[in-house]
Amino acid sequence: MIELTNICKTFRVARRGSGMKSASKALFHREYEKIEALRNVSFTIQDGEMVGYIGPNGAGKSSSIKIMSGILTPDSGTCRINGKTPWKQRKEHVRNIGVVFGQRSQLWWDVPVIDSFELIRDIYSVEPTRYRKNLDTLTTMLSLETILKTPTRQLSLGQRMRCEIAASLLHDPQVLFLDEPTIGLDAVSKIAVREFIKTLNQEKGTTVILTTHDMQDIEALTERILLIGKGEILMDAPSASCEAGIAGPAPSPSASAEINLSRIRNLACPRGSRFENRSTGGLS
Numbered sequence: 696m697i698e699l700t701n702i703c704k705t706f707r708v709a710r711r712g713s714g715m716k717s718a719s720k721a722l723f724h725r726e727y728e729k730i731e732a733l734r735n736v737s738f739t740i741q742d743g744e745m746v747g748y749i750g751p752n753g754a755g756k757s758s759s760i761k762i763m764s765g766i767l768t769p770d771s772g773t774c775r776i777n778g779k780t781p782w783k784q785r786k787e788h789v790r791n792i793g794v795v796f797g798q799r800s801q802l803w804w805d806v807p808v809i810d811s812f813e814l815i816r817d818i819y820s821v822e823p824t825r826y827r828k829n830l831d832t833l834t835t836m837l838s839l840e841t842i843l844k845t846p847t848r849q850l851s852l853g854q855r856m857r858c859e860i861a862a863s864l865l866h867d868p869q870v871l872f873l874d875e876p877t878i879g880l881d882a883v884s885k886i887a888v889r890e891f892i893k894t895l896n897q898e899k900g901t902t903v904i905l906t907t908h909d910m911q912d913i914e915a916l917t918e919r920i921l922l923i924g925k926g927e928i929l930m931d932a933p934s935a936s937c938e939a940g941i942a943g944p945a946p947s948p949s950a951s952a953e954i955n956l957s958r959i960r961n962l963a964c965p966r967g968s969r970f971e972n973r974s975t976g977g978l979s
Contacts, residue, residue: 698776700773705770711726747905754923755926765788767782790868802858808844812830830861
């Protein structure tokens with residue numbers, strides 16, 4: 696179970712104006728601004744839940760995930776994941792979680808994918824029999840047969856994302872954090888990845904926290920949505936309740952995505968911040 700209670704995090708960021716004068720001044724007297732990334736964030740996620748954790752860029756999603764992963768230490772508040780405090784019991788904690796960050800790779804750039812997998816096996820001390828079983832299952836379900844011997848740098852974005860998902864699951868984590876898991880995938884591959892994540896959750900009871908800007912991923916995978924904006928939890932509700940209460944026939948999937956996005960934008964971006972709608976290929 697994941698429990699966050701009154702988590703706060705503030706970053707101290709250097710600021711300066713443009714031009715040589717400001718640059719010279721900053722050498723001797725640097726000005727700082729405090730950015731409140733998280734403000735009293737509290738929520739509970741039960742074992743086996745699939746939760747969509749969404750919000751506009753800069754809302755606090757990544758900071759929250761990094762705290763739950765043990766990468767960041769909050770200024771105040773408590774976080775308990777399966778009875779452990781991530782930043783205090785990091786070594787024990789990371790054995791039970793898998794993380795896929797869309798902008799960061801856990802695969803070694805210049806070596807074949809299979810070599811990266813074997814290095815990850817050694818890092819997590821995965822038993823050979825369990826490793827081989829997991830590798831065979833992941834290879835089949837994510838269609839990795841033809842790219843296992845290819846260096847990571849030669850993979851397309853979609854191929855790399857499939858390998859990243861496989862790498863994060865080789866050690867059978869209890870909790871899986873996914874950041875944009877379908878980015879760069881074609882329509883067929885997106886469906887395959889979504890089905891894989893569903894199967895993983897149903898068969899192994901893996902808790903999944905999904906952050907994405909693609910509302911179709913949210914609708915296809917999650918039963919609950921956590922909406923964060925400006926460092927605060929703005930909404931915690933079942934996915935179905937995010938649809939506007941419009942009388943009459945149920946809207947089509949594309950219309951539903953638009954309705955959800957409209958409500959999310961109004962809650963999280965009151966001053967016109969941009970939130971990407973990949974279901975229609977535009978920005979709102």
